[in-house]
Amino acid sequence: MPLTLFNLRRLFKNIFILINILVAVCLLFSYTAVFINPAKFWIPAFFGLVYPYIVLVNILFVLYWFVFNAKYSLISILAILVGFGFLGNYVQFEGEKAPKEGIRVCSYNVKYFVADGVSPKMATVEKVVQYLEDGKFDIICLQEANITSQSFRMDAIKTKLGNINRMQVVRSSRTGGPVTYTRYPVAGTGEIQYENTGNMIVFADLIIHKDTFRIYNCHLQSNRLKPHELNTIDSLRYTNKPKNYDKVKKVGSKLKQAFIKRAEQARILDGHIRNCPYPVIVCGDFNDTPVSYSYRKVRGDLKDAFVESGHGIGNTYNGRLPSFRIDYILHNPVFESYGFETGREKLSDHFPVHCVLTLKNNQ
Template identity: 45%
Template sequence: MKSFILKIAFFVNIIFALTLGVSYLSVHIPPDRFWYPAFLGMAYPYLLLINIIFIFFWLWFKPRRIWLSILVFILGINHFNDYYQLFPSKKFTGKGIKVLSYNVHHFTYDLSKKKSNSPELLEFLKSEAPDIICLQETRLLKRGKLSPASICDLIPSIHYYQLAHTTTYAGPLTFSRFPIVNLGEIRFKNSYNMVLFSDIVLPGNDTARVYNCHLQSNRILPDEYGVVDSLTTGNDPKLKETRLVLGKLKRAFVVRANQARILSAHIKKSPYPVIVCGDFNDTPVSFTYREVRGKLKDAFVESGFGTGNSYNGKLPSFRIDYILYSNLFEAHNFKRIKVGYSDHYPVTTTLTVRDNASESE
């Protein structure tokens, strides 16, 4: 009986090892051509955990069988590094450009209950005193404490701002301590999501193009999260609801793939080094992340610690908010700050200009 159980366990191990391997393909295969690996890419942390459990299981029962999961893990070590930073970087105490990116969810944590934390959120931005702030899903009001002008006046470190409308009263908003000398927009067909870019003159007369991104949302409604809970707890959800949620995820994967191509092409044509901030709505093991990142560096990978999970919700409860940058810069002190003012957590880093850095990247 023991031999039979171990054979079944090894068969299951093979399935999950192969599934983890297929999840690596999600960064290379565009979801609008073949969408299945995109789901496995989103499930990467769970697939990885199962394979790690199998490694310890075989160490106890049959050590020679640990090599299957170990080999698959090694093949995807780069993805592991994009997800987890096991050792903290040395704390940077010098001067630099502090960048903060935050999806503020219209300054309301729970839209269905209209639960607002806007006073605390604004006080948080003031206390962080960033040099560049990229906000997504803001309210673009003409007057009041949440208007762009009022927020600019509230934060002593900020002197300039730029905005764009995705709807009449909402859109991305970029604040800067330094002068904004040019601005532009990348609008996507049949989508309320967009990218705002600003050319900002940094200290030393270096100009950088700052992209404030909000890519296609999954549009999972609050009452549909019960399906997600059922899938993750092993309960049997209703088939119709499951198909609806999976259909929304599939459509979002497909739409984001095209948006990522457009954004990537725009970044490559930038006349200046770039800083790319925002809510990608996709995890590090995804075509969207890999396409947009390209040759850019990731502030979390370079100076973060832990997991960096930035979504304050159920799906995907992983790292979906990013700060990427050109080779001109070096990142320090990346932080994901756990404050409950939105359905996202803000991410922040300090950038310094590298000596003898190539601006071609």
């Protein structure tokens, strides 16, 4: 039978339907990433990582079918609706304005103050300090802070922050890690150390309004992808050389191991939070997106400040893939969050995040 124009159109339509079904299935599969421990089955974690791109392709299919054959738009619409709640973890349309009074909290991975270079820069330190000073924050959680530089010291930074008079520096590292600054009295401090990694967590018990609260400053397992490995991923857009796919396998292996390590670290942190006698605030760089097992494990019954009071797209990673939200401020439900914002200062490979927390019984 000759391939008529009608048959050709029907063929293309069927191909589009099959592709649409495949993309919708990928979206449904990405939802399972939050429930399945990567140590047991790691493939869903990769789909969870690229969830924003999968949902975007599904939205494009919905728009396409609205124009050409509306009934087929249900394929993607139903897939999106099944996990509609996940969208709010990435995009918020109405944020709560910050009140004048409250606890101003900031979390910022400063990448050892190297900015776009390979060594710490005093100019970067000064710009970061200026940002923190302008924010007049009451609690500041820095990750990947350089604590051994001869050019500057973390306690010197504290003296430049007029609102800050106390500091907790990670003690188990000789080079750097999480550093917490605060203006509140500190009743106690501690660390959660993980095996075979430089990633760690520090926590401090703060006395706020005569009550005690615990602040966790977290830096979960890094992917440790080097610039040339990111270049390999980019090169796939332009070439299909087999050697590039071998390199991609190595990148995939690194991501897999990082997923598994973060899941275990999140499990340990979750247990620590559950045994904490005080309401908690959890800040830091989780190195994982909201559609991930580790995020769900750490969040538990806590509130996500971005979801509660953010607006716009919540990406916090200032890198090759800017759709990623991997920096968080989570809090106990005794707090309410207002005015969550993601700064756009390009002083690190992360953007800073901050919000104002108020105690519900103080309103």
